[in-house]
Amino acid sequence: MAFRSAVITFPGSNCDRDMAVALEQVSGSAPVRVWHGDASLPDGLDFIALPGGFSYGDYLRSGAMAARSPIMQAVVAAAERGVPVLGVCNGFQVLTEAGLLPGALMRNAGQNFICRTVALTVENNQSLFTSGYEAGQTIHIPIAHHDGNFFADNETLRRLQGEGRIAFRYAESVNGSCDDIAGILNQAGNVLGMMPHPERMIEPAHGGTDGRGLFESAVRSALTTA
Secondary structure (H helix, E strand, O other): OOOOOEEEEOOOOOHHHHHHHHHHHHHHHOOOEEEEOOOOOEEEEEOEEEEEEHHHHHHOOOOHHHHHHHHHHHHHHHHHOOOEEEEEHHHHHHHOOOOOOEEEEEEEOOOOOOEEEEEEEEEOOOOOOOOOOOOOEEEEEEEEEOOOOEOOOOHHHHHHOOOOOEEEEOOOOOOOHHHHHHEOOOOOEEEEEEOOOOHOOOOHHHHEEHHHHHHHHHHHHHHHHO
16 A cells, blocks of 8 residues: 655745655655645545745744645644644644644744754654654754744643653754753644654765654554554
8 A cells, every 4th residue: 555645835845845755765655745725635645744944934933824824724634633744843833833733933042043963862752753763762863943942831841741742852952942852742643843854864865864764654654554
């Protein structure tokens, strides 16, 4: 059975092609490219990806306008049905603005754009996105963001920790993020938002393959539960 995925493109997305290439290389099937103004998603999707970029030029707040795009109603409905949804960088911002994940993404400490490879620790390897990693494993993934500082109130942070919803942490202080959080899951475990870009670390030519495990985990989960 073929893995069927979709990549959403918003005005200002600039990592949508990277995401599509990563999904095709890992799964063997090219994803459907979906424009933000579409009102519906293709049937039978196994995976939806919201890529990085600067949707709507980051006006108002990063991801705020994209979260109101017509396609997001369909994305929210699909997530509520259990379809896996990955939001990377700007996609993470869109997921919080759409209410699929808690918290908010704020300006980095120091107000600087950061672009480099960082070390992450895998906090939860029991999700459909992270089952290919070992708990506590250190992986290296690139970041490229200006508004990557994850913020949530203390009660939300306690809930994320207590429910095992912190997927990744930075192994070092990177951007001022609360509890050094680099990626979180929704309560059902089928929505992941993360700041680092796993699609940029899937083959040796990228300098490493640590991001590949995320996509392989998602493909394996979809094909074994179909």
